[in-house]
Amino acid sequence: xxxxxxxxxxxxxxxxxxxxxxxxxxxxxxxxxxxxxxxxxxxxxxxxxxxxxxxxxxxxxxxxxxxxxxxxxxxxxxxxxxxxxxxxxxxxxxxxxxxxxxxxxxxxxxxxxxxxxxxxxxxxxxxxxxxxxxxxxxxxxxxxxxxxxxxxxxxxxxxxxxxxxxxxxxxxxxxxxxxxxxxxxxxxxxxxxxxxxxxxxxxxxxxxxxxxxxxxxxxxxxxxxxxxxxxxxxxxxxxxxxxxxxxxxxxxxxxxxxxxxxxxxxxxxxxxxxxxxxxxxxxxxxxxxxxxxxxxxxxxxxxxxxxxxxxxxxxxxxxxxxxxxxxxxxxxxxxxxxxxxxxxxxxxx
Numbered sequence: 001x002x003x004x005x006x007x008x009x010x011x012x013x014x015x016x017x018x019x020x021x022x023x024x025x026x027x028x029x030x031x032x033x034x035x036x037x038x039x040x041x042x043x044x045x046x047x048x049x050x051x052x053x054x055x056x057x058x059x060x061x062x063x064x065x066x067x068x069x070x071x072x073x074x075x076x077x078x079x080x081x082x083x084x085x086x087x088x089x090x091x092x093x094x095x096x097x098x099x100x101x102x103x104x105x106x107x108x109x110x111x112x113x114x115x116x117x118x119x120x121x122x123x124x125x126x127x128x129x130x131x132x133x134x135x136x137x138x139x140x141x142x143x144x145x146x147x148x149x150x151x152x153x154x155x156x157x158x159x160x161x162x163x164x165x166x167x168x169x170x171x172x173x174x175x176x177x178x179x180x181x182x183x184x185x186x187x188x189x190x191x192x193x194x195x196x197x198x199x200x201x202x203x204x205x206x207x208x209x210x211x212x213x214x215x216x217x218x219x220x221x222x223x224x225x226x227x228x229x230x231x232x233x234x235x236x237x238x239x240x241x242x243x244x245x246x247x248x249x250x251x252x253x254x255x256x257x258x259x260x261x262x263x264x265x266x267x268x269x270x271x272x273x274x275x276x277x278x279x280x281x282x283x284x285x286x287x288x289x290x291x292x293x294x295x296x297x298x299x300x301x302x303x304x305x306x307x308x309x310x311x312x313x314x315x316x317x318x319x320x321x322x323x324x325x326x327x328x329x330x331x332x333x334x335x336x337x338x339x340x341x342x343x344x345x346x347x348x349x
Contacts (some may be wrong), residue, residue, distance in 0.1 A: 032221050036062050039067040041077070041187050043211035047194070050221060055102075068193060069210075074105055076185040079127075079179075081084050089172060097171035105239050107182055107297065108165050108172060112186075114301040115160045118317065122305035123276035125163070127156040127179040133281065135261065135272040145265055151279040158276060164274035188213045188254050188300025195296070214253040215296050216246045222271040225349055233257050233287035233328050233335060241252035241328065242337065252348075254299035256307040257328075273307050282311035285329045291341055309320035311338070 036047040036058075047065065052058060078084040083105050092098045100108075122339065132146050132154050162175040184191045187210045194208045195215040205218025207226050216226045225245040232241040261272035271281040289306035293299040306314040311329045315338065318325040324342035328335050339347060 010070060010276060020048075036065060036068075040181075041185065041210060042071045042080075045069065045190075045194075045208075045210045047205060047209075048207040049198070049217065051203070053201035053203055055196075064197065067192065069190060072103070072186070072190045073192060075114065076101060077189075078181050079108070079181050079183070081318075086180060088184060089174075092174065097166075097169070098174050100170055100172050102170065103193075105165060105167055105170055105172070105201060107185055108163070108180075109167060110189075110295075110297055111159060111182065111185055111301060112163070112165060113145060114298070118302075118305040118309060120160075121183070121275065121279050121308040122301055123158060124180050124182055124184070125160055125162050125173045125178045126160045126274060126276045127181040128157045129145055129274050129276065129279055130181075133270070134263070135270075135274070137290065145270070155279045168274075170327065177202060179252040185297050185301045185303040186299070187211045188252070188284045188296035191215045191296035193250065195250075212255060213296050216249075216253070217250040219246075219248045224322050228253060228288055230255065230288070230328075240348070241335075242326070244326075249348065250294070252293050252296035252299045253290065254293075255288060255290040256298060256303035258282060258286075258307060266321060273304075275308050277308075282308060282310065285331070286311045286314065286327060287326040287330055287335060290326040290343075291313065292346065315340075 023033070032050065034052060036048045036049075037046055054349045060075040062128065065226045066224055075271045076085045079086060079090070081087060085101060089098050089100065089104070108124075110126045111122065114125075132150060158178070159176070162178060163180070164173040164175065165171075166173075184319075190210050191208050191213050192215065195206075195217070198203055198206050198208070199217075203217075205220065206216070209272070210216040214228060218279070220226060225247050227245055228244045229240045234241040256273075258271040258273045263270050271283075272288040274280070275282055288309060291302045293302070304317070306325065306327070309317070311327055314325070314327065317323075318340055322342060323340065324346070326343045329338070329339045
């Protein structure tokens with residue numbers, strides 16, 4: 001290890017569980033709440049249902065959920081499974097249309113919308129930069145701080161503008177060689193797909209989570225709100241920083257932070273959150289961003305983009321959008337927070 005280098009990079013499953021939302025507060029869930037859990041998309045999922053739908057056993061639901069998430073992961077969005085649809089798109093020749101599933105088209109269109117909305121702060125072609133900085137699948141401390149020339153070269157290998165999506169023909173065309181990674185939006189989309197499955201079954205109350213991205217509907221037994229909690233942005237044991245209440249509404253929640261995956265070299269802290277507009281890790285005061293939206297995929301992507309943009313730029317955009325956001329930011333030696341009016345309404349039961 002290089003002298004002066006400190007690297008914090010938790011395993012993906014542990015990181016995702018802590019980075020998102022802590023939602024088991026106090027006593028365990030009541031016995032009337034059915035729970036399912038497992039692994040997917042390099043992380044874990046947990047499902048809580050107040051009632052099972054008529055005509056479906058818990059075993060049948062578990063099988064359906066497993067099949068759905070396997071399709072979302074290994075079938076479509078995985079960059080590790082060679083046979084996944086996304087892996088095949090990444091290998092596909094340039095300037096040659098790739099026939100894509102409706103799921104892949106939908107996610108790519110949303111990713112493009114968020115990219116344009118945020119001025120390029122969200123870019124699913126950022127993989128080459130992430131790998132260069134040592135935050136990809138292979139962590140390489142010796143390459144912890146890349147040369148400016150290498151960063152410039154990787155920026156030339158990126159650009160969502162070089163992806164053409166035609167929903168009418170369900171075709172995707174890469175205009176140059178690119179590596180597309182949808183990990184900053186696919187978990188949220190997976191949550192949305194789970195929600196659609198349970199909605200179609202007539203389930204009135206649930207708490208769904210994949211790697212910290214949530215979809216909540218209805219009330220717990222006794223007419224109580226589900227109570228998600230935001231963790232403190234500390235590189236330590238998880239602590240509750242703030243709670244809020246679902247109030248029986250159907251909402252999606254996603255969060256992003258830079259406090260559990262970074263390295264330090266000669267007293268300088270380098271976050272895993274890389275700004276695709278500059279090629280360098282973020283260096284602003286924003287420590288964590290949380291978004292409430294109707295869509296978990298949208299919340300997932302926006303939370304990532306806000307972490308890149310920083311406090312002031314994110315506040316301005318969220319205000320323009322009327323978006324429910326909660327930001328935790330560094331101020332001197334302490335943390336402060338900001339809740340938009342739309343988010344603050346959920347902080348009171």
